[in-house]
Amino acid sequence: MSNEVEALKAQLAAIKGTPGAISPLAPTSYQTLDPVPGVTLAAGAAGVKYAGRNDVMLARVAPGASIAGVFTRSATRSAPVRWCEGALAECVGHGDGQPLVILVNSGNSNAFTGRAGDESTEALANAAAKALGTNPKRVFPASTGVIGERLPHERIVAVIDGLAASLNETAWPEAAGAIMTTDTFPKLAGARTRIDGVPVTISGFTKGSGMIAPDMATMLGYVFTDAAIAPDVLQALLNETNARSFNAITVDGDTSTSDTVLLAATGKADHALVTDAADPRIADFRAALGGVMQDLAHQIVRDGEGASKFIRIDISGAEDDRAARVIAMAIANSPLVKTAFAGEDPNWGRIVMAVGKSGEAADRDKMTIRFGDILVAEQGWVAEAYREDDGAAYMKQPELSVAVDVGIGSGASTVWTCDLTYAYVRINADYRS
Amino acid sequence: MSNEVEALKAQLAAIKGTPGAISPLAPTSYQTLDPVPGVTLAAGAAGVKYAGRNDVMLARVAPGASIAGVFTRSATRSAPVRWCEGALAECVGHGDGQPLVILVNSGNSNAFTGRAGDESTEALANAAAKALGTNPKRVFPASTGVIGERLPHERIVAVIDGLAASLNETAWPEAAGAIMTTDTFPKLAGARTRIDGVPVTISGFTKGSGMIAPDMATMLGYVFTDAAIAPDVLQALLNETNARSFNAITVDGDTSTSDTVLLAATGKADHALVTDAADPRIADFRAALGGVMQDLAHQIVRDGEGASKFIRIDISGAEDDRAARVIAMAIANSPLVKTAFAGEDPNWGRIVMAVGKSGEAADRDKMTIRFGDILVAEQGWVAEAYREDDGAAYMKQPELSVAVDVGIGSGASTVWTCDLTYAYVRINADYRS
Known part of the structure; x- marks a missing residue:
């Protein structure tokens, strides 16, 4: 019986995170800063x-x-x-x-x-x-x-x-x-x-x-x-x-x-x-x-609220740098992309969705998507050599990289973001339970 | 002991929602549709x-x-x-x-x-x-x-x-x-x-x-x-x-x-x-x-994923209807606004934030914010007669209305949205625990 209580408590803690705990993505040591004269x-x-x-x-x-x-x-x-x-x-x-x-x-x-x-x-x-x-x-x-x-x-x-x-x-x-x-x-x-x-x-x-x-x-x-x-x-x-x-x-x-x-x-x-x-x-x-x-x-x-993943997003092949930035932010701010990362789900379809919704030009049939070094999609579809198991294994890391070439021009941009977790909702919903 | 188990289970269910359950905001009866000749x-x-x-x-x-x-x-x-x-x-x-x-x-x-x-x-x-x-x-x-x-x-x-x-x-x-x-x-x-x-x-x-x-x-x-x-x-x-x-x-x-x-x-x-x-x-x-x-x-x-609140957002006083729509969508899509609704938190400061981030003109000192019939903020600050308890009581309803007049012109727009809950994260993160 007490095992069941412990198990349920652990499940709750895993969902909610621990209020007040230091982010799991925090640097392991702090830099000692030099004085600045003046x-x-x-x-x-x-x-x-x-x-x-x-x-x-x-x-x-x-x-x-x-x-x-x-x-x-x-x-x-x-x-x-x-x-x-x-x-x-x-x-x-x-x-x-x-x-x-x-x-x-x-x-x-x-x-x-x-x-x-x-x-x-x-x-x-x-x-x-x-x-x-x-x-x-x-x-x-x-x-x-x-x-x-x-x-x-x-x-x-x-x-x-x-x-x-x-x-x-x-x-x-x-x-x-x-x-x-x-x-x-x-x-x-x-x-x-x-x-x-x-x-x-x-x-x-x-x-x-x-x-x-x-x-x-x-x-x-x-x-x-x-x-x-x-x-x-x-x-x-x-x-x-x-x-x-x-x-x-x-x-x-x-x-x-x-x-x-x-x-x-x-x-x-x-x-x-x-x-x-x-x-x-x-x-x-x-x-x-x-x-x-x-x-x-x-x-x-x-230190993003509730963050469990630190994610770098690189866009290349866009119409110009401005377009690349818009696409990068569309991915970085997508709740569906962010929750997929939280769930360690290599859901590259949601990346495609976010590129599409950005309003910027993208060539569906020339697009490539990479998770780290893994080629996930190319020529408008999943890459032949891609294995879902590889994507899932990659997603388990705390630091992730997504690279998308949209196949239009030479515009590029890099942004950084984190995932969207239960803990984000806990921190911001101030649940009164 | 079994009381503790029940309590923990209830807490978990409250957070996660019940997979497969019908939305609490669903209509209580379905309309019987007439045939359409042809x-x-x-x-x-x-x-x-x-x-x-x-x-x-x-x-x-x-x-x-x-x-x-x-x-x-x-x-x-x-x-x-x-x-x-x-x-x-x-x-x-x-x-x-x-x-x-x-x-x-x-x-x-x-x-x-x-x-x-x-x-x-x-x-x-x-x-x-x-x-x-x-x-x-x-x-x-x-x-x-x-x-x-x-x-x-x-x-x-x-x-x-x-x-x-x-x-x-x-x-x-x-x-x-x-x-x-x-x-x-x-x-x-x-x-x-x-x-x-x-x-x-x-x-x-x-x-x-x-x-x-x-x-x-x-x-x-x-x-x-x-x-x-x-x-x-x-x-x-x-x-x-x-x-x-x-x-x-x-x-x-x-x-x-x-x-x-x-x-x-x-x-x-x-x-x-x-x-x-x-x-x-x-x-x-x-x-x-x-x-x-x-x-x-x-x-x-x-039927929004994980939704527990149905929210109508009315913007008035914007530069034009297009600007009003941009402001309405900035509020409706803000994760901080949506999580506040999920927590039944009358956090009108986040509405102010979302208006500000929209990129459209707003006059801080002429803005008014209403939750239903409750005047929450006016003239650039909380309304004198507003009581936090009234706002909190209002937020407990399943159907909410937010009205913001941004004090610039006569543009207006209405959009509908829902809140952002733990259940949204559960549904989309596909937690593999």
């Missing part, structure tokens, strides 16, 4: 919503830095996103020698909170500016968490002086932890590279788990470097690396009201200022930055 | 894939009829869809006095089956044409079920003569049952109306449950009338009623490779031929046809 951080607990954990992160970037940003394009974006858009526009080219400040809370997104939301954002910017001796328009606030509830900003204001006093160069893990919401692990990535032979550091962190889709996700990302790069070049580098990282991932196709990625360059590294995005001196830096951005973006997918 | 039907078992049930439907429409059709726009549409597109183009205006034939199998969609797929379709059209004394190009085949497996058409060919011998005017329930795949109930709807004072009948049936999205769904729909309507007018009527029925529903945002809706008018009713879509004589007929089409479409949503 950048200090602190984290603390303001009790915005969560108890017993840090929920506020403060970062200070020394005067003279460049900053670049990309934001959600949601028509209902949050008050702090709107503030940041304005602050960024003012910052570019500013020469007032004041520090930049980033202030982030988790637990409440201050989105769709009407005029009160704008007031909260302004109060936070004012308090942070006062504590760190800068102009409120040099403060970049962000809030992430529940939508539509008033942000109790006074709780955050109350801890700002303490955070300012504890700013230091090494609080990367604490900063990454404080901005987590439904994340099951903190997400950090960094790199060392050179510009003109001078060593340069890149360190960054991000958060995100659900409501993840371009453009962009309920995600926040902060990347810092001591490179000396003019603001317009920095923005160009952010745009191009963002397109292949945070804008090439999807968990559920849902776009948040809060997405923000900031890239700050302190200019403390001892090389001549980079003023041209085509400058050959930044080839290595560009690659390293792209690597850090992609690493952070992949960690978000690996 | 139309005869038969159903039988060919053993294409399913055992112990009917899986083939044959319909004959007497010579002299008009026919109209709409099909999936998938780039990877199936062999029978391509055949039907060609047959329809030839039929319009044909005067060869031959009957029309519809032949449908379930269990195998004959999609992405390469040249073999075209050969199967042709073999079926030839066999049906021979049995019923018509041209193969007057045969409209359809196949629904698994993608990418060769259709064993010879099993269907073997039963065609028997089906032809048993054609009759009343086999509507059998016809609707034979074309079901993951459907949990047969879907029928009909109406009686008048043209020019002459009684006219409309009788139709449909199938569909998953892979349901415009344009259009893994759905097949067949509607018959004895009205006398010219082919171009019939096509216009089908297009306009389809836009507000089968093209206004979504279960999972996935579009199938097989979607087909045919509308046949036998012309047996004793009124003068309708040759103008603006003819005032067809006002009642147009409304009745629209009602039948919408009833059938709603039945598909009510």
